Amino acid sequence: MKPLRVGIAGLGRLGRRHAENLAFSTRDCLLVAACSPVQAELDNAPGLHPGYRRYADFDAFIRDDEIDAVVLVTPTPLHAEQTIAALRAGKHVFVEKPLALNVADCERVEAVAREHPKQVAMVGFVRRFDPSYETARRSIAEGAIGRPFVVRSQTCDMNDASGAFIRFAPTSGGIFMDCSVHDIDLARWLLGQPRAERVFATGTIAIHEGLRPLGDVDNGFALVEFEGGVRAVLYASRTQAHGHDTHTEVIGTAGSLRIGQDAARDRVVTCDANGVRHQVVVDFFERFREAFSREMQAFVASCRGEQPVTLSLSDATEATRIGLAITRSLKSGQPEAVW
Ligand SMILES: NC(=O)c1ccc[n+]([C@@H]2O[C@H](COP(=O)([O-])OP(=O)(O)OC[C@H]3O[C@@H](n4cnc5c(N)ncnc54)[C@H](O)[C@@H]3O)[C@@H](O)[C@H]2O)c1
Incomplete structure (x- = not known):
């Protein structure tokens, strides 16, 4: 099976760590693209090859046909809309916690995920x-x-x-x-x-x-x-x-x-x-260095159909x-x- 092609959105405090874990300690995946409105973050993204794609615009990022899965490490108020957009664009999604700051948004994400049952949607409860x-x-x-x-x-x-x-x-x-x-x-x-x-x-x-x-x-x-x-x-x-x-x-x-x-x-x-x-x-x-690494490994393995997602969106809603x-x-x- 080909490696999973992953794109990351958000390269701040935590996004850089996820990028490092995807690039250097996760098997069977390639970090092929990154998205951030901040050019300096894109220029200094860890694990990204010079030839890999860099996007300032999130909509262009999720339209990239050569991305199978996205890891969203963006500010919390963006999580729900970006998760919905990425699912609709056919991507597997890992999104950082919390899923949203209101229950209605969480439930909207759940409804869209139900329409895309073959795609993984996982929330970052790293512990x-x-x-x-x-x-x-x-x-x-x-x-x-x-x-x-x-x-x-x-x-x-x-x-x-x-x-x-x-x-x-x-x-x-x-x-x-x-x-x-x-x-x-x-x-x-x-x-x-x-x-x-x-x-x-x-x-x-x-x-x-x-x-x-x-x-x-x-x-x-x-x-x-x-x-x-x-x-x-x-x-x-x-x-x-x-x-x-x-x-x-x-x-x-x-x-x-x-x-x-x-x-x-x-x-x-x-x-x-x-x-x-x-x-x-x-x-x-x-404290959670090893857990962050294992979390990305679990996400990639789930996207590749090698293990079930153990964390449901309804857990994130609760x-x-x-x-x-x-x-x-x-x-x-x-x-x-x-x-
Ligand atoms: N699991 C954990 O233990 C844990 C720890 C820290 C942070 N977090 C979560 O991670 C998320 C990010 O936190 P952080 O501390 O890294 O924040 P941060 O502000 O350091 O990083 C946010 C990043 O998102 C980028 N961004 C902003 N708007 C964007 C857009 N429209 N599209 C793409 N990228 C955009 C910013 O440029 C920046 O790179 C938050 O939701 C936070 O709750 C989780």
Whole structure:
């Protein structure tokens, strides 16, 4: 079978990483084209051959007949329309999370995907490809902790004193849609896809006052009530002093599992007169480097018909639905139903 011909749209912070993974650590694919409105990003795209196609215009990019699949790493408000356009142009689609910032857009994407059942449409919930999270899920399915009924999960970035991330805030959907959407997806995945009924959220600004006019916070807390007494407790932060500290605990009737505790960079622990300590990862990419690589490998394998897509668009819709309810609760200060 010929290699899958992939085009990437968006070559910013994460797009460059996906391009590197596609070019250098994914078998059976060729990165043949890139799209960005920023010429400098196209000129410096990693893994792109000088002869490969570069597009400033997204519509021209998806009309390229020599692209089989596209990887969309563009700003969140563009995800739904670009996914729909790419599916209609006959491409397999990988799109970064969140799928959209409203449920109606998610459902429109789902409807178009149903019209193109032979094409893959996958959303970037990268943690599902992390080996530790995979092991945890398998253990839970095998009954290792009895019946799981609580997930406590956090996504916490190291503080960026420059506040540069504030420029993403107007388009990210806020801290819960941007960060906790991963924990929401994990909670559903680890707890067996229960239906969320009600949420409560609060938050605070510890450092970054620039978020206040946007109605956003730099530390957010949320409780999700799922059907059947199942619960999730979520924390998101932009202000950690020690590094990127993303971890999850799953509590069951016969035990619990902890995934990614203490944000350890490696297996070295130093014991000296100052105590016992280890280095920590600095950002999400360092923590999930292997998962990002495995995610692209899974996408390419699914497009080539070698494995099923394990992540459905409806999972992405549910993550958006719950994230939006949490965001409403942050603003109203009241518990909010999930609808
Ligand atoms: N899975 C994760 O853990 C994770 C981590 C970071 C970001 N993300 C997601 O990835 C997406 C991009 O985030 P980022 O941090 O790389 O943002 P970024 O701003 O650094 O990059 C966005 C890129 O999109 C390009 N772009 C803008 N408009 C475009 C258009 N119309 N057509 C094609 N390209 C266009 C920009 O030039 C830029 O290259 C966001 O949706 C974000 O939520 C996911």
